[in-house]
Amino acid sequence: MSSRCDRQTKQEAKESFSLRETDRILCTVSPSHGFANWDGTPHNGVALLILGWAYVFSASLAERQNLSIEYRAIPHSESPSPSQAMVCLEYATPAERMWWKAVTAQGVAWSIAGNRGSPWTVHVKDIGLAIADASDDDGDGDGALPPPTARQAACYLARLCAVYRLGSQCPAALTAVVTFPLHASRSFRPTAPISLPLPRLPVRLDTFDMSRVDCPPPDEFSRLGYYMALSLSPRILGPSMWSIFWTPDVPCNLAGAWAQAAVSILKPILTDDVDMQLLAKVLSFTRAAPLWLGVALCGHGPVVKSILPYLTNLFAYPHTIPNMTAAAWTGLPTSFFDLSPRTPLVSRAVPRAQIWRLRHDFCAEYAEDQAFVKPPLHGWPPFGEMRIEDVELEIRDHVECEHRWAYQFWTWLLEDNITDSGFITRPSKPTQVRLLRPVTDASRQQEQEEEEELRPIPESDMDNIHKSSKRVTESIFQWSYTQVERGFGGTVVRRLPSRAMEKAHSPERSKHVNAAFIDAWREKIAQ
Template identity: 30%
Template sequence: MPAHLILGVQSSLTVQISDSAPMAEWPGVQGILGHDEGNYLTVLFLAWAYILSARWAELLKSASDCKIKFTTENVASFMVPSHQYAAEIDLGYHAGKDEAGWWAVILSSGGCRHITADYNQKIYLSPWSVTISDTSRIGVMGDPSVAGIELPSSSTALAYLARFCSRHRLYGQCSAALAAVLYVPFLSGRLVSLPMPKQVQRSQSPAISAQPDKDIIGEHGRLLPYYMTLSSNVWGMRSLLFSTFFNADIECNLVSAWLNPAFAIIDPLLEANDLPMLAKVLANREPKFSSLWLGAIITDIAKITLRDIRTGLTALDLNAAAWTGTVQSFIALKPGLSDGITIRREDECRLLFITGCDGFIRVPIYPWKPFGATLLYDTEPQVRQHACCGCHCLEYHSWNWVLANGEELEDLGIDLTSDNENGLNTHVPERYPSAQHDLKLFSESLSEAATRGIFSWLRSTGYPANEKPIYQHSWIDIESSDDECVDDVESGTIEVTGSQEFIDEWLSKVD
């Protein structure tokens, strides 16, 4: 399935720092003591934004018609006197000129504006390019010189970041900041408010490793190209958040009963701005996306996304679902077997899409499966042909990059880690706030929208006569003119034993 990724932009995301930004008080990581004290999210965010931008430039170097430029020209012009900085960070160790200068550049200007690509006579920035607002610049203690420094490669910048995190014992914040950076393309050049840095002073004794279990920064570095591919698929990122609330067992007419209780818990957390508890609730529902939700909370995307889910909006991206080993829609599941008389409507939908029947070449945007079954003689010929196969389904094989010369590069991806290997303890009992009991809990609006949506897709060419109770239901209620047409058929003017017989009868009367 084709997908378009963002490979370059012409405007940066603007970062401002604030004491009232989301996660201004870092809640800590359960089970990890002595780490992530203070708040370095903004510092780490700016470092990761540079690293992804540098890696972007390195990957584009292989394109013959794309010129990459790392420049330190006018770097000094972005620096300001130390008394004008909104905050100041002590690296906490002796850093060389290039390393200290790099930190000074990215914290005072973002640094990404110095990495550009020239393509088709246009200058592009990386999708993760950020700049610092004039009132939010961060200084480095000692005011290191930036004159004549060399901007580092992504691997060198990763080493700088690893040393900083080791010195300050940063573990959870490092991964959280990376997750937040993945939403920079999502924010599309707008403004994001990040927490004011709060530094914890440490002694000059040798630092304890910030990775209590493994080299987390090295692992992130190995996976950077995959993170970047996912991040540049903006709709795919959105779909992963939406998929947290998807349950393949829920039929379209029961969506309200499934989602309303969840939001009876979530809505009070949003009203109270209890973001740490919100992150726990969402992480316990889908642990593999806990980091993505944390990144969405830090960048203030989570509230908007949850509002959209609450009102019944959907986001579906089968590529992103396959990349992450998740299910976002019933359409991607393996069909069952027909009994030769009827076929489940969900299987009918799958076969209509997979076989590419006229009018069904686009995947339904409604993820919830339709209820009930259809008589086989009322289905399309392609459905009848494959109804008893029970094997036709969507299976992910690979991602192919289509090059400018028409050639393709196949990317088989990476092995996915199963949920029980992700190291998260999801069985720790949590004391969630009491559910909010109000009229929203009993609303059927989500079920109504989901039912009308999937049946509009499934019956876009018309309803069988025996589905009159469905199309006359108030949730669907097709136009009365359609009812009259079906009533004529049912009145006995034409004896109908199936859609094919009706068509043959009609064709025989055409001169």
């Protein structure tokens, strides 16, 4: 930012986190899940690792609040049901084996003391696998062994991965648990269903005994607090994921055309029998790929089902609305508000996107209007420029300032306000990816280009493109509906009915609004 500007810091809106949830994740497994096979190992323990990480998250939350985890009634393993395979973890200690029986038992076999639910509580319906009792006495018949701490449970996960050589399945399982609150937010039922890959582990291992080997917790455990904070708010996690469907170089009036290209790629994949592994691979080139992998591991649920409706219509869902905290925490820009390119003034004109950012940065200067506190409902930038003399007085002195904000910290509003520098203190630039089409020679390339130019866009797609672009454009300009410019007799878009009729900001608003001109302008640009 400019050194001569008196605005050196800014504070974003508060975020709410729910630490107690009555809704639970309802877990089943599917033999037709896309992740049946995992590269580098014949074994598949993703479902167990996901259930284990869910415990680790909840146990860590309890420990941070000076609470504890307690077991409920854990049934002894008898003959497995027809849908279950029996696995004997011979390497495990009695406490370790008892814990695995608890996290895989049907129902809810553990909880935070006082029957307090956590955002990662799992109700197991059937995972197709049961943990067998050891030949010796575990000593768990009377429930004397206490549940492990979060760190101890994380070490149990590491031991399972080491014994069965599960490799990258452990961090992948963690990303699935991170998305649990997002799944719950998209469900209208008390439980949010997820479907995991069917476990495939040998009943016994003849070699590689680790009964006396201590494994450190997985590397991801050292950053557990960050993953928990990111997971707790779907309004932060969701925009970070949906940022892959947005780009800062596309103006709002072309958003429909941009989204339609993504629809044409994803629609053949997102069928009723969607291959979740293929979906994860298609999105693997994006910087949000780990989060989408976590969603894909949870099966064809409401989150996946919301992709096509969003891209087709560009309605603003709660988990898709840009969030500046999300951009700061993850380094994934979700809106043109998250970027501050320096644009030199040309002929006394200022890009509208720059004016929109200033209105947010200096929202406190607008005493009668709170609309600028949060970003617009979509991330695509407004097109065009404004004359400096049309810019309101509240921000006119800042149009030439270089406001390049750098994330510093957030503050937990507890009894003792604690500042936290976060996980990413310097967001990196988004990755630029070009997909090159193989061409045999120059003549063939020219033929392909001509074919693409002549290929008509279906009328239904053109209609969706137009409607979506119009919807986004109106949303972007509705956010700044009080603006007045030369050529417009009043506001660019109609006011929302819920908004109060505030007094206009400077320059003075005209009392005569040419509604027909405004409607014609909107129809013309939203193409």
